[in-house]
Amino acid sequence: MASLPTLPKRFHGPSVWVLYALGLCPAISAFYLGATGKLPGNAVKEFEHLLGLWALRFLVATLTITPIRDLIGINWLRYRRAVGLLAFYYVLMHFLAYMVLDQTLRIQPIIADIARRPFITIGMAAFAMLIPLAITSNNWSIRRLGQRWNKLHRLVYVIAAAGALHFAMAVKVVGPEQMFYLGLVALLVGWRAVRTRFLRWRRQQVVSGRPATEKAAG
Amino acid sequence: ATALKASPGPYKLDDAMTPEKDVTSYNNYYEFGTGKGDPSASSGSFKPSPWTVKVDGLVTKPKEFGLEELLAFPLEERIYRMRCVEAWSMVIPWIGLPLAGLLDKVEPLGSAKYVAFETVVRPEEMPGQAGYFQPLEWPYREGLRLDEARHPLTILSVGLYGKTLPNQNGAPIRLVVPWKYGFKGIKSIVRISLTETPPPCTWNLAAPNEYGFYANVNPAVDHPRWSQATENRIGEGGFFGANRRDTLPFNGYGDEVASLYAGMDLTANF
Structure with missing residues (x-):
């Protein structure tokens, strides 16, 4: 199988910073358009929804790193922290846009929303679960927590599912876009359930000398 | 859109009018797509002329009205608040004719209690009605009680701005x-029928717990997924301004219409 040209090692660190910069572009451009009155119609809602959509996209993206390595043999593990943190930043901005721009900091309706509207409750729960993951997204925490870090970060499966559900429950009619994200999250989380067996099967193929589709990764 | 003459009607507001570009670019019209910008972007090939509206059912004189006949009614400009069920609102200078005037022409029978409305079905001109994913069942249908339909505030609109x-x-x-x-304000009407029983309504069929038959604007009755206590006036306040305002019972038309619902539990009949 053809593989992508490998990035020289000295670019590894800078490429992560490029990813952060690119990842924040949608938020910056939407904020600029909103602040200058160039977002059509209900500018605050447009901004809020766009932030939410990108949060979901980055959540999905973090879940693709492992299957891409398993199936295509490309290792983008070094980008996973950045993508995960971008997801967190977008969720945070999505929440702040809702709280400050949309609800204009009227605390009582915000609390009522969180308590009474299931889709907002689910969204808030996902946000709350993301906080410990964001706080522990550093080398020190990984060293410190050891295996517990892996366990903790499996929460991302629940968070992604909650995010896709929050999106589907927020709209008046569940359409192709919502189905797409629900399906994608189901597929990516489902992969985790079969991946150990798949990798073992493929190793056996290699060991027994039969042609494997490719070299087992990792 | 071509220029349309109308005499000033009896209903005016102190509220500032919503900019025309917002009124014509921020729309819910699922026959053209579910996004707010879809209707303005993908309704270009829709042909609103020639057009006829069939008025039938429990009437003495069923009749098909051509568009020219409808435009020949005395047209009035009515500046109304429009409150969407999604908690946003606009102020729109409509041009139209009181529905009561049209109903008079067909002479409803004594047995007529409700008025049913139907939107055109043209998948070849309305992309939301074609393809694998269709958000609602077509035709879009809506209905009113006859006394609501005959109320002087109720109009068939043929223009705006x-x-x-x-x-x-x-x-x-x-x-x-x-x-x-707003979802009661059925668009591109091809048929109006007078009936004895409550007619089926599209959003009510799709989610009866979220959209009632009456759908009167009511800040005290929340939509299951959001509060209806306040609303966002489109085109006002901008990105940072606090443009949320309190929603008024009956959208501010309580003096005129509250008596239609005397003795009714509006929490149950939402």
């Missing part, structure tokens, strides 16, 4: 019931 209706706003003729949520 001094011009004929743009396709995205429901050309060539749509319903406007200013004390009800």
Whole structure:
């Protein structure tokens, strides 16, 4: 199988910073358009929804790193922290846009929303679960927590599912876009359930000398 | 949209009017797509002329009205608040004719209690009605009680901002019931039928717990997924301004219409 040209090692660190910069572009451009009155119609809602959509996209993206390595043999593990943190930043901005721009900091309706509207409750729960993951997204925490870090970060499966559900429950009619994200999250989380067996099967193929589709990764 | 003459009607507001570009670019019209920008972007090939509206059912004189006949009614400009069930609102200068005037022409029978409305079905001109994913069951249907339909505030609109209706706003003729949520304002009407029983309504069929038959604007009755206590006036306040305002019972038309619902539990009949 053809593989992508490998990035020289000295670019590894800078490429992560490029990813952060690119990842924040949608938020910056939407904020600029909103602040200058160039977002059509209900500018605050447009901004809020766009932030939410990108949060979901980055959540999905973090879940693709492992299957891409398993199936295509490309290792983008070094980008996973950045993508995960971008997801967190977008969720945070999505929440702040809702709280400050949309609800204009009227605390009582915000609390009522969180308590009474299931889709907002689910969204808030996902946000709350993301906080410990964001706080522990550093080398020190990984060293410190050891295996517990892996366990903790499996929460991302629940968070992604909650995010896709929050999106589907927020709209008046569940359409192709919502189905797409629900399906994608189901597929990516489902992969985790079969991946150990798949990798073992493929190793056996290699060991027994039969042609494997490719070299087992990792 | 071409220029349309109308005499000033009896209903005016102190509220500032919503900019025309917002009125014609921020729309819910699922026949053209579910996004707010879809109707203005993908209604270009819709043909609102020629057009006829069939008025039938429990009437003495069923009749098909051509668009020219409808435009020959005395047209009035009515500046109304429009409150969407999604908690946003606009102020729109409609041009239209009181629905009661049209109903008079067909002479409803004594047994008629409700009025049913139907939108055109044209998948070849309305992309939301074609393809694998269709968000609602077509035709879009709505209904009113006969006394609501005959209320002087209820109009069939044929224009806005001094011009004929743009396709995205429901050309060539749509319903406007200013004390009800916007989805009651069925667009591109091809049929009006008088019935004895409550007619089926599209959003009510799709989610009966979220959209009632009456759909009167009511800040005290929340939508299951959001509060209806406040609303966002489109085109005002901008990105940072606090543009949330309190929603008024019956969208501010309580003096005129509250008596229609005397003795009714509006929490149950939402």
